[in-house]
Amino acid sequence: xxxxxxxxxxxxxxxxxxxxxxxxxxxxxxxxxxxxxxxxxxxxxxxxxxxxxxxxxxxxxxxxxxxxxxxxxxxxxxxxxxxxxxxxxxxxxxxx
Amino acid sequence: xxxxxxxxxxxxxxxxxxxxxxxxxxxxxxxxxxxxxxxxxxxxxxxxxxxxxxxxxxxxxxxxxxxxxxxxxxxxxxxxxxxxxxxxxxxxxxxxxxxxxxxxxxxxxxxxxxxxxxxxxxxxxxxxxxxxxxxxxxxxx
Numbered sequence: 001x002x003x004x005x006x007x008x009x010x011x012x013x014x015x016x017x018x019x020x021x022x023x024x025x026x027x028x029x030x031x032x033x034x035x036x037x038x039x040x041x042x043x044x045x046x047x048x049x050x051x052x053x054x055x056x057x058x059x060x061x062x063x064x065x066x067x068x069x070x071x072x073x074x075x076x077x078x079x080x081x082x083x084x085x086x087x088x089x090x091x092x093x094x095x096x
Numbered sequence: 097x098x099x100x101x102x103x104x105x106x107x108x109x110x111x112x113x114x115x116x117x118x119x120x121x122x123x124x125x126x127x128x129x130x131x132x133x134x135x136x137x138x139x140x141x142x143x144x145x146x147x148x149x150x151x152x153x154x155x156x157x158x159x160x161x162x163x164x165x166x167x168x169x170x171x172x173x174x175x176x177x178x179x180x181x182x183x184x185x186x187x188x189x190x191x192x193x194x195x196x197x198x199x200x201x202x203x204x205x206x207x208x209x210x211x212x213x214x215x216x217x218x219x220x221x222x223x224x225x226x227x228x229x230x231x232x233x234x235x236x237x
Contacts, residue, residue, distance in 0.1 A: 050198025050207035051125035060210045064189040
């Protein structure tokens with residue numbers, strides 16, 4: 001019974017994935033989503049951001065949210081290291 | 097590592113490393129690099145100082161509290177800069193679209209908020225490297 005359920009679930013997943021692959025543009029054909037974003041960055045990037053470095057244009061202007069959260073990840077990492085370090089020291093290092 | 101050659105050479109080399117780190121941070125919008133890469137160079141110059149001169153002498157120059165405050169301010173600075181866009185009536189972290197003057201592309205003082213954000217991230221990454229290294233090296237004592 002359980003094996004049959006698993007089999008049915010796997011069938012559903014395979015069907016969904018195959019449907020997604022069938023929707024993809026054919027290999028080598030122009031992909032509209034990809035090319036529109038690329039053209040926009042190359043053509044309007046310098047005018048819209050004032051930066052001539054395309055990588056900086058994207059990570060600090062178009063994708064600035066991503067970089068903000070990346071900075072927050074660094075902050076969380078260093079905060080947890082300091083927190084653990086302080087807790088171990090207060091404990092006399094018995095559990096460290 | 098108490099060695100006179102290391103001590104003297106490090107004092108000559110470290111200013112040049114820090115100059116290069118600042119160069120990479122400030123030219124983030126002009127050439128490859130930026131806040132993360134430049135901050136790493138800046139932080140590693142301080143790690144070199146810790147390795148050669150020891151943790152005690154480093155703490156006299158940059159205390160734990162100072163490094164932690166710079167660390168937190170770096171993250172807060174990013175959010176404050178993001179709020180500038182909102183104050184001008186556009187969305188969070190909006191740069192040119194919020195009517196900020198981005199200057200002439202290619203100049204050092206251009207690109208509006210990008211330069212300010214990069215500087216903040218650079219200082220923050222430098223202090224992250226130093227704080228992490230100090231936390232790990234002091235575990236042994």
